[in-house]
Amino acid sequence: MATVTLTIDNQKVEVEQGTTILEAAKNAGIEIPTLCYMKDINAIGACRICVVEVEGARALQAACVAPVGEGMVVKTNSELVRKSRKMTLELILSDHPQECLTCLRNTNCELQALSEAFGLREVRFTRGAAKSATADDIDDSAPSIVRDPRKCVLCRRCVAVCEKVQGVKAIGPINRGFETVIAPAFDQNLIDVNCAMCGQCSLVCPTGAITEKDDTEKVWAALNDANKEVVVQTAPATRVAIAEEFGQDPGTISTGKMVAALRRLGFNKIFDTDFSADLTIMEEGTELIQRVTQGGTLPMITSCSPGWIKYIEHYYPDLLPHLSTCKSPQQMLGALIKDYYPKNAGIAPENIYSVSIMPCTAKKFEAQRDEMNDSGYQDVDVVLTTRELARMCRNAGIDWDTLPEENYDDPLGMSTGAAVIFGATGGVMEAAVRTAYELITKEEMPDINLTPVRGMEGIKEATLKVGDLDVKVAVAHTLGNARKLLDLIREGKADHHFIEVMCCPGGCIGGGGQPIPTNLDVRLARIAGTYQADEELPIRKSHENPAITDIYEKYLGQPLGELSHKLLHTHYVPRGVYRKPEGLPDGGSEH
């Protein structure tokens, strides 16, 4: 690869040809501020916050898109550059509501950070008569995320993620000039369009223009209600991320501290979604064996990820029979929390308030689906994202660093390493294989680490010898990658038995409800934390979880049995992309 030598702020820098000035400066330890730029996803040179002075060039250059040149002399912080950046920022702020104190992104906002870094002390302009979005334009129609176009800086990072990573583009720029807003087509509400509710847009938005829907007040109210038994469950991926909200490194395992925090907040029972992840493996593994031996629809595809479910309902309703009928672990545990648990504990189910802590905004949508009432009540009352739980902890003045490590409550708190890895892409597959192998062959698996399905590659495949059968599996994360496998299935070219799909990049550890920032490095650290947590657990296979054996013996009977079918399985709704598909019955996935 040819290299180029240039000078940046009096330093000689040698980089590969084609590198941008931004990357070259970074190599030399110089951070150029950016706003619209997002590595590998959005480099459109739109905001002009990153301008630099290039000797001999007529105008300032946007460092995020301008390539380096041999002998180039770049100044990243001359008077001219600083003035220009400041002016750009002031223009952005000229129609920005300055509501930081009451904004969900207060203290974690890139616009704030830029103002602070640039030393902005006043905003000299206002847009006057030019039309800007107003509070009436706030779209809180969806249970998962809220759009507040007033706070939008038109960086289009959300659009890029939705289009390039998820292949959806539920939102995009409409109108022109000052009237441009990022919105669904026809300025519809998000709940009425083909949005997967994944929340990836809320992860990348630099401001408070797209956020999770904050449901913390509902939970505070329940905690304050003496008549309510408030029960909470925590998803696998939350334990390797929440500590970031309190200044610790990404991937720090904080299971015990999270449990302690929940107890201090006043939750009456603290259960673990990991328990129902193990349960999922029992149900889904049995379903897979049944489909393989009895000629059911193959490949079977996992159904844990509600953004993925909504996506396939919109885009591939004809393929719904491929989905496992298993509910997600959140909804399995939700049903048990209002059916099994109250029977067991002698509590009236109507007094139970069921909360879950999830890395995911789509889970908020899932919890309020019509199908999710199998206990006779809404199985999960409120879903909080990792970010919202952290907010509650700050609200309550909990000092994370000095929290002790505590344990989950019985009977729905015990889990295995197989459940922890549900949080990372490939994890459900690996957990399923650990169990299916042993159930089918009745032998111990020689090496339970299924490394070919781990890691950030978009689509991973493996073939495993299980008894006499060559089992072919595939794993995809992001909806864009899922689409590639779905197209293969449609063309009849997918010879896999089992496919895992996770909606978000990296799996749930990279979910739309996780701490901000969530970027590639952060994802990798959380994945590392996930596999470390797996290795540290004494039991690493779902079928060896004694609490699982127990609940089948005492209550459920057997996987796919009558009670399992009622509480733990579901059906899907063909939605279509822009209109309801014809000829596909509702609940068409029952096979």
Added chain:
Amino acid sequence: MGAECNCNCQADSSKKIDELLSQYRGNPNGLIVVLAAIQQDNGYLPKDLMIRVAEELNVPLTDVYGVATFYTAFTLRPRGRNSINLCLGTACYVKGAPEVHDAIEKELKIKAGDTTEDRRFTFDVVRCLGACGIAPVMTVNGEVHPRMTAEKVSEVLSKYE
């Protein structure tokens, strides 16, 4: 997203549009060409046709709508036979354009930006037309009506069929 179209359009896609749609099936590059043809055919872009464009060309509907709202050559609502523009620029405003505005809305029973049910009029508001000396200014199909008053609205509009 419902299948029903609530823009009151009865527009059936013509044979020409059908042909264009099949010519560009699966080809997002045809977006502007197809939209321009629909605009020409109908005088605006009916919602159900925009959805068909998205489906057949395999373009996200947000892009179809984004393009439709970006270029001024495209309109999203049917236009009337006669086009009223009322100036609400500063000079016209202080000389009583708001009363004229209300009178037009009352006379036609529509809001600014809309078209009457019988497609006789489309009423839009504009900014300074550069004719402040004869404010308040209204134009109909480009014909200038100076020094408008609320009282004159009915009479002026009656000249346009």
